[in-house]
Amino acid sequence: MELLIPGLILVALMVWASTRIKRSAAGAFKAEHVEGDGFALDKPDGFLNKHFDNSEYLFDAYSKDYGTGLAENVRAATAIVFSSDESINEAASLEQSRLEKSDRSERFELGGNHCIIVTGQLVRDGHLFNVSEKLLECGGRTIVLKIEALSDAREELSRKVEQLLLSFSPR
Numbered sequence: 459m460e461l462l463i464p465g466l467i468l469v470a471l472m473v474w475a476s477t478r479i480k481r482s483a484a485g486a487f488k489a490e491h492v493e494g495d496g497f498a499l500d501k502p503d504g505f506l507n508k509h510f511d512n513s514e515y516l517f518d519a520y521s522k523d524y525g526t527g528l529a530e531n532v533r534a535a536t537a538i539v540f541s542s543d544e545s546i547n548e549a550a551s552l553e554q555s556r557l558e559k560s561d562r563s564e565r566f567e568l569g570g571n572h573c574i575i576v577t578g579q580l581v582r583d584g585h586l587f588n589v590s591e592k593l594l595e596c597g598g599r600t601i602v603l604k605i606e607a608l609s610d611a612r613e614e615l616s617r618k619v620e621q622l623l624l625s626f627s628p629r
Contacts (some may be wrong), residue, residue, distance in 0.1 A: 505522070506521075
């Protein structure tokens with residue numbers, strides 16, 4: 459009997475801690491506005507920003523979802539932002555050359571800055587990825603958002619990838 463009360467208190471504390479941890483983990487995958495070194499973007503719900511890790515990238519995120527079938531151990535989507543020393547045209551050519559099949563390349567102005575969007579496909583580890591890259595020319599340097607999503611990803615993930623791509627802008 460004398461162990462029952464401390465045991466119940468211990469169980470109650472464990473339940474409370476578990477609930478707090480689950481809420482905190484779920485909150486990490488919520489949508490948020492991210493501002494980095496020269497860029498801003500809206501991270502959609504279902505992506506985790508690895509900003510606490512020591513990453514070589516300005517922004518590094520991955521989807522909560524995984525692929526299906528043979529790709530069940532592969533994240534459904536990843537997104538990175540990095541800075542390039544090349545001009546925007548050189549960086550776009552380099553990124554396009556890395557793709558096995560480049561679908562399109564669009565050039566336009568965004569907030570007075572040059573912008574190029576490149577889309578295509580890439581095969582890595584036997585899996586086909588749809589790749590979308592948005593290159594911004596900001597203050598004499600090129601900032602690149604690169605999103606890779608499994609080609610057989612659900613429609614909902616495709617919308618989130620598009621949202622992420624469209625929200626990427628100079629700051």
